[in-house]
Amino acid sequence: MYYFDNAASTKPTQDILQTYMTVSEQFFANPSSVHSFGEKASQLLNQARQQVAEILRFDTSEIYFTSSGTESNNWVLTGITQALKERHPDKNRILISSIEHGSMTAQIERLVHQGFKVDLIPVTDQGLVDMDKFANLLDNDVLLVSTMAVNNEIGAKQPLIEMSVELMKYPTTAWHVDAVQATTSELATIHNNRIDLVTLSSHKFHAVRGAGVLAKRKRIASHPMIMGGGQESGQRSSTENLAAIVTMSKALRLVSEKQADTHERLEKYKQQIIEALKDNNWNIHTPKESSAHIICASYEGIPGEVLVHAFAEKDIFISTTSACSSRRRSAHATLRAMGIPDSISESAIRMSMGILTTQEEVDYLIKQIPHITNKF
Amino acid sequence: MYYFDNAASTKPTQDILQTYMTVSEQFFANPSSVHSFGEKASQLLNQARQQVAEILRFDTSEIYFTSSGTESNNWVLTGITQALKERHPDKNRILISSIEHGSMTAQIERLVHQGFKVDLIPVTDQGLVDMDKFANLLDNDVLLVSTMAVNNEIGAKQPLIEMSVELMKYPTTAWHVDAVQATTSELATIHNNRIDLVTLSSHKFHAVRGAGVLAKRKRIASHPMIMGGGQESGQRSSTENLAAIVTMSKALRLVSEKQADTHERLEKYKQQIIEALKDNNWNIHTPKESSAHIICASYEGIPGEVLVHAFAEKDIFISTTSACSSRRRSAHATLRAMGIPDSISESAIRMSMGILTTQEEVDYLIKQIPHITNKF
Numbered sequence: 001m002y003y004f005d006n007a008a009s010t011k012p013t014q015d016i017l018q019t020y021m022t023v024s025e026q027f028f029a030n031p032s033s034v035h036s037f038g039e040k041a042s043q044l045l046n047q048a049r050q051q052v053a054e055i056l057r058f059d060t061s062e063i064y065f066t067s068s069g070t071e072s073n074n075w076v077l078t079g080i081t082q083a084l085k086e087r088h089p090d091k092n093r094i095l096i097s098s099i100e101h102g103s104m105t106a107q108i109e110r111l112v113h114q115g116f117k118v119d120l121i122p123v124t125d126q127g128l129v130d131m132d133k134f135a136n137l138l139d140n141d142v143l144l145v146s147t148m149a150v151n152n153e154i155g156a157k158q159p160l161i162e163m164s165v166e167l168m169k170y171p172t173t174a175w176h177v178d179a180v181q182a183t184t185s186e187l188a189t190i191h192n193n194r195i196d197l198v199t200l201s202s203h204k205f206h207a208v209r210g211a212g213v214l215a216k217r218k219r220i221a222s223h224p225m226i227m228g229g230g231q232e233s234g235q236r237s238s239t240e241n242l243a244a245i246v247t248m249s250k251a252l253r254l255v256s257e258k259q260a261d262t263h264e265r266l267e268k269y270k271q272q273i274i275e276a277l278k279d280n281n282w283n284i285h286t287p288k289e290s291s292a293h294i295i296c297a298s299y300e301g302i303p304g305e306v307l308v309h310a311f312a313e314k315d316i317f318i319s320t321t322s323a324c325s326s327r328r329r330s331a332h333a334t335l336r337a338m339g340i341p342d343s344i345s346e347s348a349i350r351m352s353m354g355i356l357t358t359q360e361e362v363d364y365l366i367k368q369i370p371h372i373t374n375k376f
Numbered sequence: 377m378y379y380f381d382n383a384a385s386t387k388p389t390q391d392i393l394q395t396y397m398t399v400s401e402q403f404f405a406n407p408s409s410v411h412s413f414g415e416k417a418s419q420l421l422n423q424a425r426q427q428v429a430e431i432l433r434f435d436t437s438e439i440y441f442t443s444s445g446t447e448s449n450n451w452v453l454t455g456i457t458q459a460l461k462e463r464h465p466d467k468n469r470i471l472i473s474s475i476e477h478g479s480m481t482a483q484i485e486r487l488v489h490q491g492f493k494v495d496l497i498p499v500t501d502q503g504l505v506d507m508d509k510f511a512n513l514l515d516n517d518v519l520l521v522s523t524m525a526v527n528n529e530i531g532a533k534q535p536l537i538e539m540s541v542e543l544m545k546y547p548t549t550a551w552h553v554d555a556v557q558a559t560t561s562e563l564a565t566i567h568n569n570r571i572d573l574v575t576l577s578s579h580k581f582h583a584v585r586g587a588g589v590l591a592k593r594k595r596i597a598s599h600p601m602i603m604g605g606g607q608e609s610g611q612r613s614s615t616e617n618l619a620a621i622v623t624m625s626k627a628l629r630l631v632s633e634k635q636a637d638t639h640e641r642l643e644k645y646k647q648q649i650i651e652a653l654k655d656n657n658w659n660i661h662t663p664k665e666s667s668a669h670i671i672c673a674s675y676e677g678i679p680g681e682v683l684v685h686a687f688a689e690k691d692i693f694i695s696t697t698s699a700c701s702s703r704r705r706s707a708h709a710t711l712r713a714m715g716i717p718d719s720i721s722e723s724a725i726r727m728s729m730g731i732l733t734t735q736e737e738v739d740y741l742i743k744q745i746p747h748i749t750n751k752f
Contacts, residue, residue, distance in 0.1 A: 005405065005409055005413075009406040017401065025388070030381070030385040035684055035694070035695075070602060071602055073604070102606070102613070103614075208400055209618065210617040226450045227478075227479065228479030229479065237482065238443070239384075241444075312413075
């Protein structure tokens with residue numbers, strides 16, 4: 001199997017699964033239990049929190065564990081937005097980039113229903129936040145801005161530094177960055193003090209599924225979305241999923257330590273694959289400013305699903321665009337926001353790599369591209 | 377180690393961990409991915425859903441996977457309550473029993489803030505819903521009733537059959553049952569067509585952590601709490617935690633098949649332990665009508681935490697009462713609702729068993745009870 005669908009989900013490594021087993025077997029007590037066995041579980045949880053904090057350059061007390069990236073993103077637009085509004089009753093606008101993941105955009109209707117004015121931040125034809133338009137949209141009424149670090153459909157690396165310069169002018173506007181696709185090779189982009197909130201998802205960097213992070217600066221007001229036993233400093237209740245959290249912190253350390261190497265390798269692979277696609281008359285939608293691990297391309301006239309199946313016949317697994325929307329045939333939101341007509345985006349596919357991707361796999365993929373293309 | 381804290385969290389069995397490994401390694405694709413590898417993951421998910429549905433006696437389309445019991449309980453009092461209210465704008469009352477888990481009671485303030493009138497259903501001195509008072513509280517304005525099947529602190533088995541008779545008179549009132557503590561030996565109590573919504577939590581029956589169930593009849597209106605990619609029929613977004621879900625369905629099958637045997641064994645152990653505690657002048661708070669796996673007792677004058685540590689010195693792990701509240705020293709909500717003064721409930725502890733508990737472990741516990749008690 002040649003797996004090029006890492007942006008949808010990555011394979012947990014043997015090492016990670018082993019850690020998962022060990023924690024599940026040896027530290028199965030509830031971290032809230034007062035006995036020493038519970039305390040050991042609690043200590044392990046705190047070590048994981050400390051490690052994630054160091055890698056993200058947040059304070060340990062600013063790291064909250066959730067069940068997924070989607071949950072973290074939902075929390076931002078529910079409890080946190082509500083608390084921000086209570087602190088700044090005069091601010092009523094929310095800016096969300098037009099290329100965000102469904103876990104942000106699906107909530108817009110709820111926000112509007114609550115009385116917020118939500119504007120979508122336009123992107124350029126390269127899929128990057130349009131800085132002029134962003135600057136024009138910003139004013140003192142903006143309560144919250146939410147943007148991605150790396151787009152999940154085309155890999156576009158957003159201009160977070162330029163955005164932070166603009167946002168410095170509005171220190172009381174909260175800024176959330178969905179960094180779910182940044183972990184593979186662009187973790188450094190979120191090392192930025194102006195960013196208030198960061199979302200991560202465990203299964204995008206070879207940890208097991210079921211854990212997410214919301215890093216939240218102390219300065220950001222917050223109410224919980226999920227209430228109950230008062231775990232996570234009262235901000236996210238539920239018995240802590242210790243084994244998933246510990247493996248997530250370990251996987252984040254591994255992916256963090258390998259950033260430079262991964263970036264160099266995958267960037268080389270990306271260029272090789274892009275050249276092969278171009279040689280076979282594919283359109284490339286991934287811009288120059290993009291993460292090393294994602295390639296979005298289209299072959300006009302052939303539906304994306306047909307292309308995916310053609311690759312699968314050669315044991316190569318790719319996506320249409322976002323896995324989350326692929327079964328539902330929703331429009332390719334990012335390509336549409338870039339001004340690409342649906343007639344082209346319907347023929348778009350995404351190839352995505354991870355730290356386990358090898359040159360041999362890439363060579364095989366490249367060798368198959370002309371065979372597959374010639375069928376059409 | 378003698379583990380008597382199964383109501384807080386259970387140990388995943390070797391068999392379950394093995395299944396977890398297999399699914400994580402061999403079915404790591406995103407179930408939403410259109411390729412055959414994603415489809416296989418999706419099929420596995422549907423099989424798990426079917427199995428859970430059969431055991432709970434719901435339709436397959438009525439089973440929703442969440443990340444935990446706490447999440448399921450929060451969903452009931454957010455998106456679902458909101459949708460119920462839209463369908464029945466005239467109904468404005470919510471009844472929650474006075475002995476519910478924190479994941480229900482912590483949300484009451486939010487409900488009141490939204491304009492609902494929330495009443496707590498009183499319990500008897502045995503910790504059982506007071507049927508006369510419950511009947512008096514019910515009227516056509518009640519939108520939702522939420523009660524436990526088995527109480528987490530003392531094990532009291534709620535009169536669900538009697539309650540369903542009362543609730544038959546109000547067919548448009550939704551009824552949610554938190555069955556998190558019912559899985560060990562009281563699963564049959566939720567085989568009741570009048571029950572509209574059921575919450576389960578994976579880690580209470582030897583599955584890994586990070587999965588929960590909300591079973592919801594088709595007749596119940598619903599909005600999602602967590603929005604995004606549209607998973608779980610659009611009702612609970614987030615990439616499905618396949619390995620945790622599959623192991624949960626397997627563990628539920630195992631615990632379901634063993635109900636009769638478990639009930640008989642644990643009921644015997646419970647009586648043996650209760651006798652030993654009584655012989656040593658402990659107060660027993662667990663009523664006759666209780667689940668086989670939970671014992672709540674107190675030893676006057678000695679704080680619960682001190683008692684927990686005294687048992688831990690003998691390598692026996694028990695809780696004060698609910699693990700979720702034990703670190704936070706909150707009052708023992710259930711004992712208080714039963715009318716037991718704080719001076720006694722502060723000396724309360726909970727011993728809880730699971731399907732792995734053996735006669736040898738119980739014999740050891742019983743042997744230690746006089747030694748531990750004599751210290752005080």
